[in-house]
Amino acid sequence: MKRHHLGLAAALVALLALAWLWPEGDEPPAGAPTATEPTASEAPATPGEDAGEAGTTAPGGEATGGTEQSASASATPEATTGAPSSAPPSPPAAAAYDGPLGTRNHTGTDAIALTFDDGPSPEWTPKVLEMLRERGIKATFCVIGAYAEAYPEIVADIVREGHTLCNHSWFHEFDLGTRGDAEIRANLQRTNDAISKAAPGATVAYFRHPGGQWTDRAIGVAADMGMESLHWAVDPSDWDNATTEAQIRDRVMDRTEPGGIVLLHDGASNQQDMCGALTTILDEFERRGYTYVAL
Numbered sequence: 475m476k477r478h479h480l481g482l483a484a485a486l487v488a489l490l491a492l493a494w495l496w497p498e499g500d501e502p503p504a505g506a507p508t509a510t511e512p513t514a515s516e517a518p519a520t521p522g523e524d525a526g527e528a529g530t531t532a533p534g535g536e537a538t539g540g541t542e543q544s545a546s547a548s549a550t551p552e553a554t555t556g557a558p559s560s561a562p563p564s565p566p567a568a569a570a571y572d573g574p575l576g577t578r579n580h581t582g583t584d585a586i587a588l589t590f591d592d593g594p595s596p597e598w599t600p601k602v603l604e605m606l607r608e609r610g611i612k613a614t615f616c617v618i619g620a621y622a623e624a625y626p627e628i629v630a631d632i633v634r635e636g637h638t639l640c641n642h643s644w645f646h647e648f649d650l651g652t653r654g655d656a657e658i659r660a661n662l663q664r665t666n667d668a669i670s671k672a673a674p675g676a677t678v679a680y681f682r683h684p685g686g687q688w689t690d691r692a693i694g695v696a697a698d699m700g701m702e703s704l705h706w707a708v709d710p711s712d713w714d715n716a717t718t719e720a721q722i723r724d725r726v727m728d729r730t731e732p733g734g735i736v737l738l739h740d741g742a743s744n745q746q747d748m749c750g751a752l753t754t755i756l757d758e759f760e761r762r763g764y765t766y767v768a769l
């Protein structure tokens with residue numbers, strides 16, 4: 475019996491580990507789906523290859539995709555005049571939707587939003603939750619359905635501690651948005667079902683496409699299901715093994731402006747560095763007087 479359980483657990487962990495090392499996919503949309511899909515399922519065993527792949531795509535895609543939009547959104551006057559205190563659920567200004575294809579990349583107030591993708595991870599999500607708890611910060615967790623199913627107790631913890639949930643697809647399918655409506659819907663529904671099973675009654679009001687590779691179709695299906703499409707303003711590439719703790723820290727601190735939505739990862743490949751950087755980042759944000767909104 476015990477051995478049987480251990481065998482099952484080992485198989486599950488091995489399966490999940492296969493998808494653990496993908497890059498967050500801030501790759502340029504063109505060509506990425508076919509390039510990354512096989513890699514995500516076959517190559518994660520070779521960290522070097524993963525880092526190399528990320529390295530070739532990161533310079534063009536991720537920094538510009540996130541931060542330029544961040545700058546323009548944050549510089550918009552009305553975006554900085556919102557109440558700095560924790561936001562009531564009022565509709566954000568139009569400037570909050572300067573992400574790709576009109577996705578949301580700004581909170582609509584001065585409060586910033588921390589978002590954590592690719593979990594839940596039994597190793598890292600509890601650490602992130604603890605850091606947030608100690609400071610009374612509420613954040614948003616973009617969870618992967620297969621992991622929500624594997625670690626339901628962590629999803630329940632996220633909800634119990636007052637954080638917001640976001641659907642990040644069933645298994646981080648980078649090309650999800652290129653598939654048919656029915657397949658997209660089934661994928662997102664399966665994820666929401668796993669979340670509901672883990673945390674009955676929990677609301678999933680947001681969807682974040684894997685890798686930020688948005689399509690109008692995916693956005694439309696998500697909207698149909700009552701989920702707003704959530705992009706980001708700041709991406710420090712903490713999904714990339716080649717990114718150091720100092721780089722994550724500096725990029726987030728340099729690029730985050732009031733109202734910005736910050737992309738971080740409690741699952742993927744580089745959480746040790748992310749967690750290391752997070753303490754310093756939160757200290758600095760406290761000095762700046764930032765408040766947080768869980769969206």
Ligand SMILES: [Zn+2]
Nearest residue numbers: 498591592685
């Ligand atoms: Zn992701």
